[in-house]
Amino acid sequence: MGHVVSRRFILAAGGALVAASAQAQTARPKVKIGLLRSLYDVGIGLADSRSYFAAEGIDVELYPFSDTAEGSQALAVGAIDAVTQGISGGLLNLMARGVEAKIVASAGEHAPGHGVIGLVIRRELVDSGRFKGPADLKGLKLALGQNAPPHWLVKKYGDAAGIGRRDVELVSTGIGNVLPAMINKAIDGACLLEPYASELIRRTDAVRVVSMDQVQPNFPAGYLMFGPSLVTRNHDAGERLLRGYLRGVKDYRDAFDRSGDKEAVVRDLRSRQVNVATDMVSVGFPEDMAPSTAHVDAFIAWQMEVGVLKTKPDISSFIANDQRAAALQAVGGRI
Incomplete structure (x- = not known):
């Protein structure tokens, strides 16, 4: 072995x-x-x-x-x-x-149903109506790996609403800092690989709004x-x-x-x-x-x-x- x-x-x-x-x-x-x-x-x-x-x-x-x-x-x-x-x-x-x-x-x-990169948004932004879809990315502060597949997912999701690179504030917090940043409302969301996306949802009651299989299947x-x-x-x-x-x-x-x-x-x-x-x-x-x-x-x-x-x-x-x-x-x- x-x-x-x-x-x-x-x-x-x-x-x-x-x-x-x-x-x-x-x-x-x-x-x-x-x-x-x-x-x-x-x-x-x-x-x-x-x-x-x-x-x-x-x-x-x-x-x-x-x-x-x-x-x-x-x-x-x-x-x-x-x-x-x-x-x-x-x-x-x-x-x-x-x-x-x-x-x-x-x-x-990322086969259908297996989108292991997901965009997760704070629940209060979804429940309040601040975030309803891709157009509402504008003005948000998101943690993700820049120029990597999570960034690609956010870019393709935002394309449907004409969201440009400067419309969203992107930050690189490091995976260990995403959870406290969400809890403290220092960020509005994060685009993460599994199992981190599901862990963030479980621990902060956040909402997965889109995953890679929905935007770029397979x-x-x-x-x-x-x-x-x-x-x-x-x-x-x-x-x-x-x-x-x-x-x-x-x-x-x-x-x-x-x-x-x-x-x-x-x-x-x-x-x-x-x-x-x-x-x-x-x-x-x-x-x-x-x-x-x-x-x-x-x-x-x-x-x-x-x-x-x-x-x-x-x-x-x-x-x-x-x-x-x-x-x-x-x-x-x-x-």
């Missing part, structure tokens, strides 16, 4: 390159996986905690990162072999520079990405890792979408430091686990408009389907 280790390597001078060619010759390859401890990691967390990777004959070490930028850089320099990533300007910039990595499977999407929540060590140098280890990953995702779907044991899934994910809750909106997964590109071109165009991206990446050129297709057949054809 794999385990979480502390970060003992520094992303500098190209990083410590993984000796994947040597590993490819061993019967039990060792695989280093980056962990963001977010919803994107449910498949990895369950596969590791329930020994699905071990059953596939691979030894896994999980390396926690604080954000997607760190994980992307680690994969780019070969310090890790795989990582689940939310779509972001940092990831798209690496793709634009031609990073040697591939998107091999979905790590979740927009990707995240991707599972492999570096060259698993795509080319040890293709078989990559396929084995994917088989374990798919079994982990299936367990997650069984619990959250098919009335299974949510408590057990949450317990096992928390043992791998993945932040989840039984009452959260669940992330969606397609049955074939194909990575979604819905609305990604529009997101890229917006990233270029706000200056995050200088060069447009061709995301389709980074998608590799062969390992996923083979792994999917091995676990019954769908998850």
